[in-house]
Amino acid sequence: MKYQIKATDAQGRDTQFLVDSPDEKTAVSIVRSRGFFPYRVANVPKRSQPVELVHVPEQEQHVPSGVAMVVIIAGSILSIFMAYSCSMTINNQGGSSVSASSNVRIGSTCRATGKCFGARLKGDLQRSMDMHAAGDSTAFMQMFATGRLVAIPEGTVVSVEDLTIMGEARVRIRGTTEPVWVISQWFN
Numbered sequence: 002m003k004y005q006i007k008a009t010d011a012q013g014r015d016t017q018f019l020v021d022s023p024d025e026k027t028a029v030s031i032v033r034s035r036g037f038f039p040y041r042v043a044n045v046p047k048r049s050q051p052v053e054l055v056h057v058p059e060q061e062q063h064v065p066s067g068v069a070m071v072v073i074i075a076g077s078i079l080s081i082f083m084a085y086s087c088s089m090t091i092n093n094q095g096g097s098s099v100s101a102s103s104n105v106r107i108g109s110t111c112r113a114t115g116k117c118f119g120a121r122l123k124g125d126l127q128r129s130m131d132m133h134a135a136g137d138s139t140a141f142m143q144m145f146a147t148g149r150l151v152a153i154p155e156g157t158v159v160s161v162e163d164l165t166i167m168g169e170a171r172v173r174i175r176g177t178t179e180p181v182w183v184i185s186q187w188f189n
Contacts, residue, residue: 002021002022002023002024002044003019003020003021003022003044004019004020004022004025004028004042004043004044005017005018005019005042005043005044006018006019006020006028006029006032006039006041006042006043007039007040007041007042008032008037008038008039008040009037009038009040009130009133009134010036010037010038014134015134015135016037018031018032018037020032025042025166026166028042029042029166029167033168038168038184038186039167039168040127040130040167041127041167042167104188104189105161105164105170105185105188105189106161106164107161107162107163107164108160108161109160109161110158110159110160110161111158111159111161111188111189112156112157112158112159112188112189113153113154113155113156113157113159113187113188114155114187114188114189115155115187116152116153116154116155117152117153117155117183117184117187118145118150118151118152118153118183119150119151119153119172119174119181119182119183120144120149120150120151120181120182120183121148121149121150121151121179121181121182122149122182123165123169123171123182125144125149125150125182126169126182126183126184128144129141129144129150130184132144151181153174153181153183153187157174157175158174158175159172159173159174159175159183159188160172160173160175161185161188162180164185168184168185168186169182169183169184169185170182170183170184170185170188172188
């Protein structure tokens with residue numbers, strides 16, 4: 002089966018991969034192992050020809066894989082996006098864990114490794130990442146104004162309630178009652 006995977010690189014730029022893999026989880030692990038952050042997966046019709054990993058960004062980016070690194074998600078307008086950016090510690094583990102952080106597991110307690118944000122709905126988390134990739138700071142900030150996104154300060158303690166194969170985590174911030182969706186790599 003072939004999967005088209007959209008991901009961001011270490012500088013927050015959008016890119017996509019076409020991966021020939023037996024299942025979605027393995028395809029996502031392949032992209033993660035190259036130092037990218039997958040956020041959307043789609044099946045590709047069988048008539049598509051490429052069978053090897055094909056990297057098709059606008060400019061080829063070389064990001065070392067298999068090493069720990071800290072990256073900052075930043076938007077086009079730094080003064081807006083940087084306020085809600087998260088430093089992400091990436092520890093590639095050959096696809097053995099859903100999360101890039103070995104501490105982020107269902108039932109675990111962990112901390113935000115940088116200033117970041119959470120979404121009340123998982124779909125809003127995906128939309129906010131799309132806005133970030135497109136540099137749409139106005140729509141991004143409107144989601145905060147309407148309460149669909151909430152700021153999470155660095156060091157905030159959360160408990161993990163759920164994880165998806167794409168590394169999204171439903172967490173409950175200590176002292177609150179409503180869970181929010183975040184990117185698991187933002188926590189450790």
